[in-house]
Amino acid sequence: MTQLFNLHGVGVRFGRVHALSDCTLRIQAGERLALVGSNGSGKSTLLRTLNGLVRPVAGSLQHDAQARQAMLFQRPYMLRASVLHNVALGLWLGGVRWREAKAQALAALARVGLEHLATRNAKALSGGQQQRVALARAWALKPQVLLLDEPTASLDPSAKREVERLMAEFADAGMTLIFSSHNLGQVKRLAQRVIYLEQGRLVADLPVAEFFNGPVPAAAEAFLKGELA
Template identity: 55%
Template sequence: MGGWLQLENLGLTEGGVRIVADVTLEIGAGRTAILGPNGAGKSTLLRLMHGLLKPSAGRVAWPQPLSQGMVFQRPVMLRSSALANIEYGLALRGHAPDERRRRAQAALERVGLPELAGRQAKRLSGGEQQRVALARAWALEPQVLFLDEPTASLDPLSSREVERIVGEIAAAGTKIVMTTHNLGQARRMADEIVFIEGGRLLEQTPAAEFFRQPRTDAAREFIREEIG
């Protein structure tokens, strides 16, 4: 395999329950969306990729070390300002105070929230917090950014803004791997689809092909149900 991220017979069992089972795939260029019904194991697979969970079987292989970031569906905000939340991650990476401030302010500009720099992050709306979380990740200039249902709890306007920001992060050269249950979002944002059900990989297909002619009955049924 030759992708920048390789999963080999990856599995996770917790409490006797198999959550991810024998997943083998590689991820290369472009934006990848992990799709599947509720309980399919999408978020668990993403956390295994990022190293937040240790697999019970198989392995996650990075042929070359790449810097990573992750943004969750409900981002964790420190009890400090939006700007300080972004500076915190930069401080952990060892950046000097002046550099932290410069990069944090630039990141808030890029996500369209410079006027909220001094506001308490925990008091921001859900959409604003998610944009701060994206700014915090973007300021670190990750080569790979994992996103777990980044718009699942947001209103349509906030969702569109998050999609815009993610598109700009990708255009700047960061590889995006995201989970979503939103077919429209996957159509708009993904170059390839990884479709899982019951913790098993059923399809890894270019996005246009997946939506035009899914290969499995499970994927066809998923699309039918989501379209309604």
Template identity: 60%
Template sequence: MSAVLDLKQVSVQFGSHTALHAVNLNIHAGERVALVGANGCGKSTLLRVAHGLLSASQGQVHAAPSVRQAMVFQRPHMLRTSVLRFVMWGLWLQGVPWRAAKAQAMVALHRVDLQDLAERPARALSGGQQQRLALARAWALQPDCVLLDEPTSSLDPHAKRDVEQMMADWVAASGVTLLFSSHNLGQVKRLATRVIYLEVGRVLADLPVDHFFHQSLAESHPQAHLFLKGELV
């Protein structure tokens, strides 16, 4: 498998606080990698560095030049525009002509079942609808790699199921690479092929999903085991 993302000895410093400590991480095409850990462990920082939104204080971040990336945030920022134009703007900024962008945007809205709300203000949508809209815009860009920061954490159970199903369908349809953070361990089991456990900015476990949830984790990675049991101090 070819490498999509490669982080070598990456550290991120915010003043006196070190958010990431010498992280080494290699993501290959087609993998579905979940980042787990307590709040403040560095998951969001790692995603932002991987997407180029933050610069590493030390180390190197390499993204394959031929790989298109898109990122979906926990609470997507909605522009003061319609649902349709919200998707169109992303395409237009990538060089797609306006008329073609409209056609492609409508296809993306159909994919997330928002086509009937195309002319509604994006900011008037519910939280679940806004997350589906953000996924539609990302999908319209036809990325090879998608980064998602807690994509369902602020949603009600029904909306969570919808968004999770869209993620699964996306992978099944296109084989896209996923790198996502989540506190929902059931979601991690269902969607991930690999799990990375972070604690205070350090990667303490990097395992296939079946190994991460296996009883032998207590011996091989005791801190990750305590996290799974809800006993992490």
């Protein structure tokens, strides 16, 4: 199995704040990896570090430079343009001719069930629809790795189910999923492996069944019991 990421002793600081400390982690192609922990535990920082948006100040990070990546944020940014143009622009910036970029964007919107909204202003869509547009925008780039930061945190139950369905389908097609979530039910449904972070430190790294049913470190046990904010 191809190794996508190899982190050894990685540290990230924002001023005096240690956002990640001594983080050692390996991620293989095809995994479904969930990052869990309290607010401020380092989940978003780890995702951004994997995506190259944040540079470590300590340790080493090796990654497969041939593996295409895409990242979805909790609140995806939508351009003040049509839904179709929001998806096509990334393809065009990647070198695809505009006419072909629009055709591929329309196919991506069909993949997430939003082709009927192609001409709508993306800013006017609901939160769930915007997240699906963001998924289409990522999927259109054909990434091998999809990183998602709380992808359903602000969505209603119906939109959450739709986004989860798409995530599962992408993973079934071979895409590597690395996502953060406070929704433990979602973690059970989608993840194969769980990383528990606390105050920037990786406390537990376990298969999903062991994380929820087996013995875990005390801090992770408190989190599972709802005793941590």
